[in-house]
Amino acid sequence: MSEIVDKFPKGFTQIPRDSSWSTMPYDIAKDVPFPLWFDPNNEIHLEQHRFFMYALTLIHLSGKYRESMDDEKKKIFDNARNLLDRGIHSCQQWWASKRPWYSPDMILRGLNEVLMASVNAKRSIPENNPDIRDAMELIMKDMLKAQNKIVLSLM
Numbered sequence: 001m002s003e004i005v006d007k008f009p010k011g012f013t014q015i016p017r018d019s020s021w022s023t024m025p026y027d028i029a030k031d032v033p034f035p036l037w038f039d040p041n042n043e044i045h046l047e048q049h050r051f052f053m054y055a056l057t058l059i060h061l062s063g064k065y066r067e068s069m070d071d072e073k074k075k076i077f078d079n080a081r082n083l084l085d086r087g088i089h090s091c092q093q094w095w096a097s098k099r100p101w102y103s104p105d106m107i108l109r110g111l112n113e114v115l116m117a118s119v120n121a122k123r124s125i126p127e128n129n130p131d132i133r134d135a136m137e138l139i140m141k142d143m144l145k146a147q148n149k150i151v152l153s154l155m
Helices: 025-029 043-063 071-087 090-096 104-124 130-153
Strands: none
Touching: 043 071, 043 090, 043 104, 043 130, 071 104, 090 104, 104 130
């Protein structure tokens, strides 16, 4: 092990760039480091990202109230968390990339799990928190707008 330094002398310092196994030089030139998962020129990717951010916000908000939840509400929250973990996977964005494949079914499968997670997150909030429940309803309305844009773009 001590000889490795002699066999491989120090070279120049490299600064890694944001990218993945699929990133091509033309993607880097366009400043799109993750084209299969978040291409700013792909409307579905933008709406998926918006949809996920809303869902993450809802789960985060409901998680703050977990200690004050009764056992039934905790089960609902835990289910929400499980659905979110299953639903936010890279496959749905990959299939939306159209590079080269495309699958509305895979996009919808992920969206549905994330939507179920969000509904359960809202359901888990104790009744004595009407302000949070109202805020979550507003977030859900915008979330459904993003979902609607995605679904309509798949047809």
